[in-house]
Amino acid sequence: MKLWILLPVLPLLCGCHRVSGQPTHRDLLRKDGFSWTRTATDHFRVYTERGSEAEQLADLLALQLEQSYQRARRLLQIPEQNGTIHVFAVGGRDRMQKLVGRSIDGLALHRRRVIAMVFGIEEGPVAEPTHEVMHILAMNTFGLGPVWLNEGLAVYAGGRWRGRDVHEVAREYAAANRLVELRMLTRRFRDVDPSIAFPQAGSFVRYLYESHGIDAIRALWRRDDDAFREITTQTVEAAEQQWRVFLTGAVADTSARAWKPMRAHF
Numbered sequence: 001m002k003l004w005i006l007l008p009v010l011p012l013l014c015g016c017h018r019v020s021g022q023p024t025h026r027d028l029l030r031k032d033g034f035s036w037t038r039t040a041t042d043h044f045r046v047y048t049e050r051g052s053e054a055e056q057l058a059d060l061l062a063l064q065l066e067q068s069y070q071r072a073r074r075l076l077q078i079p080e081q082n083g084t085i086h087v088f089a090v091g092g093r094d095r096m097q098k099l100v101g102r103s104i105d106g107l108a109l110h111r112r113r114v115i116a117m118v119f120g121i122e123e124g125p126v127a128e129p130t131h132e133v134m135h136i137l138a139m140n141t142f143g144l145g146p147v148w149l150n151e152g153l154a155v156y157a158g159g160r161w162r163g164r165d166v167h168e169v170a171r172e173y174a175a176a177n178r179l180v181e182l183r184m185l186t187r188r189f190r191d192v193d194p195s196i197a198f199p200q201a202g203s204f205v206r207y208l209y210e211s212h213g214i215d216a217i218r219a220l221w222r223r224d225d226d227a228f229r230e231i232t233t234q235t236v237e238a239a240e241q242q243w244r245v246f247l248t249g250a251v252a253d254t255s256a257r258a259w260k261p262m263r264a265h266f
């Protein structure tokens with residue numbers, strides 16, 4: 001099978017939370033004006049829109065989804081999950097608008113175990129399968145959680161930000177004094193420019209995870225500051241300051257440790 005280079009992947013816009021009346025996969029399959037090619041893997045049913053670039057890339061998407069599932073499960077340290085995840089892939093945001101009513105790159109409906117996403121190489125940045133799969137598994141394991149943490153963990157799981165190491169991106173923002181205050185990030189995530197909010201949260205969450213493990217993330221998810229302090233021996237504010245020092249200081253490049261999903265080979 002020929003594997004294509006995918007453009008840097010990211011959810012420029014990703015909807016993951018508090019969607020009232022979440023559609024089921026059957027609702028989406030019944031949607032007028034769509035026909036689907038179906039692929040099945042161990043954990044997914046994949047529906048790619050007929051005639052779209054996503055359909056041409058269905059095999060690659062299926063591979064990436066299975067990799068993503070294992071990656072997310074390892075990070076969350078959870079056993080195999082029951083239940084199939086249904087993934088709908090279309091070729092562009094215009095089709096997402098028609099399918100889910102929102103012009104976004106990725107959408108994870110955790111209660112329904114449904115993902116809808118743009119997948120292709122012609123449309124520019126497209127959704128990252130690992131990002132959306134992490135949302136599904138994390139929310140079904142921990143509950144909704146704070147938006148910034150949910151997105152940060154999903155970015156970390158995705159491994160790259162626009163094809164670059166997420167710490168490198170955050171380091172550049174730090175050098176340009178463009179990182180936002182912790183309070184802004186954690187309380188008004190959706191009000192922050194997404195091109196800063198997502199990599200900032202992704203870098204900070206990666207730092208927390210790699211310094212203190214999943215238990216610290218889980219404590220923050222529960223908004224349990226006492227548990228976080230017990231696990232890390234510091235406050236969230238102190239951890240954030242430490243992360244900023246890590247970003248700006250002479251630190252070893254850890255990019256080699258960043259996870260990369262299967263992509264094309266030259």
Ligand SMILES: [Zn+2]
Pocket residue numbers: 011014015016131135150151154
């Ligand atoms: Zn997201």
